[in-house]
Amino acid sequence: MSEEIERLSYDVVVVGAGGAGLSAAIAARQAGKRVAIVCKSLFGKAHTVMAEGGAAAAMGNVNPNDNWEVHFRDTMRGGKFLNHWRMAEVHAKEAPDRIWELETYGALFDRTPEGKISQRNFGGHEYPRLAHVGDRTGLELIRTMQQKIVSLQQEDKRDHGSYESHIRVFAEATITRLLTDGNKIAGVFGYQRKTGEFFCLDAPAVVLAAGGIGKSFKVTSNSWEYTGDGHAMALLAGATLINMECIQFHPTGMVWPPSVRGILVTESVRGDGGVLKNSEGKRFMFNYVPEVFKAVRDHRGRGRPLVRGPGQQPASPGAAAP
Amino acid sequence: MARAINSEIKAGRGSPHGGIFLDIASRRTPEYIRKRLPSMYHQFKELADVDITAEPMEIGPTCHYVMGGVEVDPDSAAARGSIEGLFAAGEVSGGMHGSNRLGGNSLSDLLVFGRRRAGVGAAEYATKIGERPKVAQSDVDEAVTEALAPFTRDSGENPFALQAELQQNMNDLVGLIRTADELEQAIKRLQELAARVHNAAATGGRAYNPSWHLALDLRNMLLVSECAAKAALMRQESRGGHTRDDFPKMDPVWRKVNLICKLDESGVQVVKQDIPEIPTRLLDLFEIDELHKYMTDEELTRHRDGGSLSDTTAASEGGAVNGVRRETARLARRRRGW
Amino acid sequence: MGYDAKLRVWRGDDEGGELKDFTVEVNEGEVVLDVIHRLQATQAPDLAVRWNCKAGKCGSCSAEVNGRPRLMCMTRMNTFTEQETVTVTPLRTFPVVRDLVTDVSFNYEKALEMPAFQPPAELKPGEYRMAQVDVERSQEFRKCIECFLCQNTCHVVRDHDENKPAFSGPRMFIRAAELDMHPLDAAENRKEFAQESQGLGMCNITKCCTEVCPEGIHITDNAIIPMKERVVDRKYDPLVWLGSKIFKRAGA
Structure with a gap:
């Protein structure tokens, strides 16, 4: 190949700049790593902005009976017990801290009368649990983390002389391949949409945060980016995918006219x-x-009649060991 | 409702654009509709000039979210399989939501697994790895060749048309309600499409060229479609975001199974894998009669109420070891003739 | 009913280009972006257009439709007559990349210069308490989807590249106002920064930005004018400045 390719070196490359990608980038930078964020759209335009309902976290601000155990139960029931129990547990336990952390980045959630973060009811959640900002919670998450990344870049400018010394955002760039050295990740390869030029980022660790696969279906609420890049590149690099048969369809989305196709009713x-x-x-x-x-x-x-031994007490959830 | 909508569409009684009609206009006055559904009325009016007070809506199943994704270690978010140094978080990762995601759990999922897990996990891995793996020039050259291929196919196919075919195929055959026949058909069509996707052509130059971008994206769309279709064919039950018309019930035996997709020379392979066993302390957060819906009797012997009186008492005193409890419970159940 | 629309689309790159005429099928209820997509799928596969959510939430598909700054996904075709030629051109204030895509990096550079939210040192995560009425003022500005239509239409920089270094534009003024009105932001010089480093003084309140905002944010009335007024207050009366900060804390 005669083509000159830009080659740069990072500690961690994050593919995708939605909520997961930006969270990962912030954490990796705070751990002292040099991080590249690669996203197919402009910085701050991820599909996460489409999420309206809110972010579930058992803070108990509206109903004090809520706690991680109740959230865990709801999550497992929702997933019909196919969930990885440990993921559901970690998620339920840590979600409140992550929401509170966003406030320290400047997020402004809707409030309760006492001035705490308001929480709303949502299908499948036993108590009001969703932290929200009107119907634009996803946008608030993205904007907050985008601005947190800017603030980290400002610190880097102050301490190291350059905004991009520790975090560089490659906006409107697409990764087409994960590069490996034996069975280890060695970097990523992709192109800049603007120029069509290729680039290669060397890195020992790659975080995939590339979103979903909705664009493989004709009627979808997902944006054009959702072409399963992360799923496919992981497979190609030797990783395994789980539960791929489980896809959420909303029975009543608009199918016509095209300007509203995919919008949920x-x-x-x-x-x-x-x-x-x-x-x-x-x-x-x-x-x-x-x-x-x-x-x-x-x-x-399918349920069985409840048979109890003599003297056995009906158990209550409150009696359960933590 | 979903099944009814699906059946009508498949029976040829759908709307002109492959949906069915949702009619509130003929049932309520315009004033009532505007008052009850103000934001919907305005959204459709503004975006599409659709007046829901005057005409029925054309609605149908809409793909919203994929629960499946990269299999990860729950604590480090490291991808499973034969690769090291790869992490995944958010919708691209799988396992967290099981067969169906609760609304609101995706945003918190992004935060929890993006930050605490994938970001921290990747940073820790990068610290301890020692010598950095090296990118081979031959791999870069190969990636360049692959990326430029759509420009070399003079008589290739229009990627937009291919995408439309793929989307129609998935919508019709791997959608909300599935059957073995249709899934087999879908897999066959995907294989046919694969050959054509390898012939997708880009026109024009390399600067901001959507036809090129799409031609490259098609490889990925095809792969994930194959995974979804093959896994859907294998899972012979209905659960959450997977509904089989030919296996309409949820089956506790299938709950113990995760379907894993991997790639080898012959394409996507789906294999069964045991689901990680839920520890008793978490199982005990549920009432046992609820769990019967999901779990086999054998699994439920680990529940606090899954055994005999003595076994429960022992557990509450903290004196029982799981294995002992399990055995006691099994014997107790046999005595009761379960 | 469907009809064939006359479409005129700017095609070219940073070295130049021209308006090209197309005839494209239009169906009932479609928006400009639908028609651009059909054009791309059937006649011009390499037509460059930036888009994402197609639901007015991400702010990607900004362009000028018949000379007016618009989101293409929010511009219905039936707002034009069937005989009318619909002209779609890239945003004028930013350099063209290709066709309808412009280089909007100006906005990201200005964002990098904007001092970030400064968390209150005395509060730990989870201890933040704010009244709904107080957060609502800033929330209005946080509705911004960064479509940059306000930046594009602002005459201070539209056709005046020479003003760009000293002028951050309406998008950044509402960011400054948002932080200034944030009940718990610990930084105390938002207005001075806007005046001295962002070029707030160059704005002469013609409200063009407010008119094009797809989110209906009252950019001029609720952000720019209050910021300008308070800059004046502070410059002449240190007690007013001190009082406002103390009051803000007490009410928080």
């Missing part, structure tokens, strides 16, 4: 009197009602 439309009709104008849900009942019965049928 809330359940409340049906609650408020909306009905489903087919191309013949018929309300077809009636035909399926018996099926629905059957499904419910089957569901219940």
Whole structure:
């Protein structure tokens, strides 16, 4: 190859600049590492901004009964117990600290009357648990971490003379390959969208934070970036993927016109009197009602009658060992 | 509801654009709708000039989030498999959400696993690695050749058209409700598409050229599609974000199984792997009658109520070892004729 | 009903370019970005366009439609007549990369110069207490999706590259205001910084920025004017300045 390729060296390369990528970059820089962040879009434009509902963390600000154990239970139930228990546990335990940390970066969540972070109810969560900022919580997360990275770059400028001495953002750049040395990560290879020029970043550690795969489906709420880059490059580098059959579909997203395709229609439309009709104008849900009942019965049928030994007390969740 | 929508569409009674109609306009007055659903009314009006008070909406299943992803160590976020130095966090990683993610858990997932785990894990690994692995020039050359290939295919295919075909295939055959027949069909079509994706062509130059970008992205989209389709075919039950019309029930035996995708010379392979056993201290956070829905009787012998009276008493006194409890419970259950 | 629209799109790069005419199918309910995508998929695969969420939330697809700064995903085709030629050009204030994509790095450079949020030393994480009414003022500015339409339309820098070094623009003024109004920001010189280092004084309040903001942020009325007023206060009355800080703390 005659082409001259820019080659740079870092300790950690983070692929993706959504919430996970920026969190990882901040942590790695705070551990003293030189970090490159590579993102397909402009800095601060990740798919994370689409998240409206909020961030679940059992802070107990609205209902003091909430705690990590309740959050853990809800998460496992939601995942129908296919979750890795340790991930669900770590997540439930550490989420409040991560939310509070964002406040120290300047995040402004909605407040309770006492001035704490407000928490809202959401499907599957036993107590009001979602820290939120109106319906733009994802944007608040991204902006907050983007600004935290800027503040770290300002410290680096002060201490080392350059904004980019420890964190450099490669915006509008796509990684096409993970490079390896035997079974070890050695770096990444990609191109700059703007110029089409290639670059190679040498690094012993790579964090994939590249988001999801929604763009493989015609109707999706995901943005163009969601082409499964991280999943695919991990596979190609010898990593394994888990639970790939589990994909969340919302049954009622707009399919037409294209300007709103993928935008989700809330359940409340049906609650408020909306009905489903087919191309013949018929309300077809009636035909399926018996099926629905059957499904419910089957569901219940799997449970066993509760048999207890003599004198055994019905257990309560509160009695459980931590 | 999802199943009903799916059946109508597949029976050819769908809307012109592959969905079905959600009609509130003919059922409620415009004033009522505007009052009850103000933000939706305005959003659709502004973005698409769709007036939900005057016409039905065309709706259908919409892909929202993938629970599956890179298999990681829960504490360091290090990727499993044959590679070292790779970490993953956020939607690209798998395991945290099981078969279905709760709303609100994805943003906190990003923060927890991005920061505490992947960022810290990667930094620690970079510190202790010692000699840095080296990038081989031949690997870089190969990556350059691969990246430039779409420019060399003079009679290649339009990547936008290929993407549309791939998306239609996944939407129709690996969507919300799945069957073995359709999944097998999907896998076959993906294999056909693979050959054509290798012939995707870019037109124009290298500066900010979407046709080139997409031609390269297609490799990834194809791979993840293959993973999803093959794993979906193997899991013969319905659970969370995986619904099989031919296996409509959740099966506790399948709960004990994770499906793992890996790549070898012949393509994506899916293998079964035992799910990590939930420790008793966490199992005990649930009532046992709830757990029957998810777990086999054998697994539940580890629950505080899974055994006999004496075994529970012993546990509460802190005197029981798990293995002993399990055995006692098993015997107790046999006595009761379970 | 679908129809064939006349589209005129600027194509070129930093060395020059021209408007090119296209005829593209348009369907009911579509926005400009849909039509640009169809053009890309069927006639011009290498047409450069920056976009991301296609739902008015990310601020990527900024361009000028018939000369007006707009998000392409939020501009419906039925706001034009079927006979009308719709002209789409890149943002004028920033250098062209290619076609509809501009180099917006000016905005990121200005952001790097903006002193960051300074956390209060006496509070630990989890101890922050703020009233909703107090956070709402800053929250308005944090709705910003960084589409940079305000930066693009501001006449201080539009057609005046020479002003760019000394002028940070409306996007950065609302960032300054946001931090100034943040109930717990420990930095105390936000307004002075805006005046002396960001070029706040060059703004003469023509409200063009407010008009183009897709988020409806009252950039001029709620950020720029209060900042200008308070700069004057502080310059002439140190007691007002001191009082405002003490009051802010007490109320926090």
